[in-house]
Amino acid sequence: MMHIEVIGTIGEAKAEDMKQKTVIVIDVLRATSTMITVLSRGCSGIIPVETLQEANEWHQDGDLLIGERFCQKIPGFDYGNSPLEFLQADLEGKRVIMTTTNGTRGIQKASNGEHVLAGSLLNGKACAHLAAGFGRDIVIICSGTQDDFSLEDGLCAGQIADELMTLCGETNVTLNDFGIAMRNSFLQVKDDIEHALFHCWNGNRLNDLGFGPDIRYCAQMNITEIVPIMDSTMMVIHRRQPNPTF
Amino acid sequence: MMHIEVIGTIGEAKAEDMKQKTVIVIDVLRATSTMITVLSRGCSGIIPVETLQEANEWHQDGDLLIGERFCQKIPGFDYGNSPLEFLQADLEGKRVIMTTTNGTRGIQKASNGEHVLAGSLLNGKACAHLAAGFGRDIVIICSGTQDDFSLEDGLCAGQIADELMTLCGETNVTLNDFGIAMRNSFLQVKDDIEHALFHCWNGNRLNDLGFGPDIRYCAQMNITEIVPIMDSTMMVIHRRQPNPTF
Numbered sequence: 135m136m137h138i139e140v141i142g143t144i145g146e147a148k149a150e151d152m153k154q155k156t157v158i159v160i161d162v163l164r165a166t167s168t169m170i171t172v173l174s175r176g177c178s179g180i181i182p183v184e185t186l187q188e189a190n191e192w193h194q195d196g197d198l199l200i201g202e203r204f205c206q207k208i209p210g211f212d213y214g215n216s217p218l219e220f221l222q223a224d225l226e227g228k229r230v231i232m233t234t235t236n237g238t239r240g241i242q243k244a245s246n247g248e249h250v251l252a253g254s255l256l257n258g259k260a261c262a263h264l265a266a267g268f269g270r271d272i273v274i275i276c277s278g279t280q281d282d283f284s285l286e287d288g289l290c291a292g293q294i295a296d297e298l299m300t301l302c303g304e305t306n307v308t309l310n311d312f313g314i315a316m317r318n319s320f321l322q323v324k325d326d327i328e329h330a331l332f333h334c335w336n337g338n339r340l341n342d343l344g345f346g347p348d349i350r351y352c353a354q355m356n357i358t359e360i361v362p363i364m365d366s367t368m369m370v371i372h373r374r375q376p377n378p379t380f
Numbered sequence: 381m382m383h384i385e386v387i388g389t390i391g392e393a394k395a396e397d398m399k400q401k402t403v404i405v406i407d408v409l410r411a412t413s414t415m416i417t418v419l420s421r422g423c424s425g426i427i428p429v430e431t432l433q434e435a436n437e438w439h440q441d442g443d444l445l446i447g448e449r450f451c452q453k454i455p456g457f458d459y460g461n462s463p464l465e466f467l468q469a470d471l472e473g474k475r476v477i478m479t480t481t482n483g484t485r486g487i488q489k490a491s492n493g494e495h496v497l498a499g500s501l502l503n504g505k506a507c508a509h510l511a512a513g514f515g516r517d518i519v520i521i522c523s524g525t526q527d528d529f530s531l532e533d534g535l536c537a538g539q540i541a542d543e544l545m546t547l548c549g550e551t552n553v554t555l556n557d558f559g560i561a562m563r564n565s566f567l568q569v570k571d572d573i574e575h576a577l578f579h580c581w582n583g584n585r586l587n588d589l590g591f592g593p594d595i596r597y598c599a600q601m602n603i604t605e606i607v608p609i610m611d612s613t614m615m616v617i618h619r620r621q622p623n624p625t626f
Contacts, residue, residue, distance in 0.1 A: 142388065142529070142558075282556075282557070282558075283388070283557055283558045283561070284557055285557035285558075285560050285561055288557075288561045289561075310528075310581070311528070311529055311530055311531035311534070311580050311581050312388075312528075312529045312531075314531050314565075314576075314579075314580065315529070315531055315534045315535075315561065315562065315565040316561065316565075318564065318565035318566075318568040318569055319560075319561040319562075319564035319565045319568070320564075321568050322564040322565070322567050322568040323564055330560075333560075334557050334560065335556070335557050
């Protein structure tokens with residue numbers, strides 16, 4: 135019996151509860167959506183760090199610095215946290231150092247996990263397939279915003295939980311109460327996720343700042359097979375196998 | 381513009397955030413469902429307390445002691461926390477002292493509120509009408525279980541939030557992200573709430589202990605107009621006014 139535990143904010147996630155589990159970190163608006171997009175452009179990997187100081191310590195010649203504070207690009211950095219900035223970028227072979235307010239903190243918190251994946255609406259199905267294939271219990275962490283729950287992360291957690299239930303069979307999986315609520319919530323609005331993203335707290339804020347196109351991009355479900363996975367210190371690309379075993 | 385803030389567990393609720401607001405405390409399985417039922421039997425009021433010691437300190441001749449620990453009646457108490465125990469009870473004029481693991485703790489946490497109400501599926505609509513009539517911002521506290529979120533409380537929060545949006549008009553109310561998720565979740569399963577209650581963590585546990593009839597009883601939506609409201613130290617009966625102003 136596989137257990138899936140959905141956690142509403144990074145603050146509630148306990149590092150010791152991740153051991154021997156597959157952990158999926160979600161920050162739909164926008165860190166994990168951006169990670170997926172950055173990896174699709176050929177970079178060698180992404181080092182997620184919490185602070186500007188850490189970012190500078192990791193940085194070597196040729197690396198790219200990307201990230202945001204208060205939704206805006208950090209002065210001196212090569213890119214911000216808008217996935218659309220990267221759609222045409224040539225990042226072939228580059229190493230990327232990334233820091234954002236919530237998403238990269240979530241990845242750090244997950245680092246005790248046996249496998250650490252980055253999920254978003256863009257890769258929800260691929261993420262569920264990969265996690266199911268590992269055959270371990272699964273923890274899904276909604277990054278949220280400064281210790282508050284964010285609707286868009288909950289919707290994505292519900293999307294992935296729903297995929298997992300379908301993949302593994304309802305009777306072979308247990309889901310915590312919070313996960314059941316997130317799955318219900320996802321199923322209720324899945325036919326208009328874009329509307330939901332424009333009408334949550336982060337969506338409102340980003341739209342006011344002129345990032346409406348980012349919201350529309352991040353609201354697309356299952357447009358890629360790319361799943362970022364932690365390999366020692368870097369998030370690297372993992373593509374879904376044609377015949378996953380689970 | 382009225383703001384509705386839904387909070388997932390008692391632990392997350394901050395007493396100072398309740399000031400000047402209407403606070404609705406929810407513990408569907410079973411404390412607030414039981415309060416409503418107890419008040420319907422003619423008792424003069426219910427004093428919710430956290431500890432057994434407090435219960436004994438309040439207790440005077442003629443009072444009834446009710447409550448549970450680990451879902452079971454407390455030794456020496458007159459009744460447990462099963463609402464069905466009270467359906468035929470004659471409590472006319474009696475004062476009731478009540479202690480439960482989560483629900484009464486939620487009421488204590490809410491005591492800074494301008495108005496403190498007890499909500500459950502049984503009185504969700506009446507509770508929303510009364511709260512809307514007070515015209516203040518609203519905090520809805522899901523009691524949860526030992527600081528974990530409980531699905532049944534989230535569903536009831538969604539029910540009440542949905543009633544409030546309908547009553548006041550979507551454009552006159554703001555709802556926090558967690559509240560939007562709870563409303564979505566409620567709308568997804570509202571046609572079979574009983575099924576949802578039997579398949580959440582508390583429902584499973586209570587059913588295993590032989591309390592299935594309690595779950596069926598607590599799953600009934602809007603069967604009463606009774607709303608328990610805090611009057612100094614006691615929860616007393618409040619019946620919905622025929623023409624609430626809001």
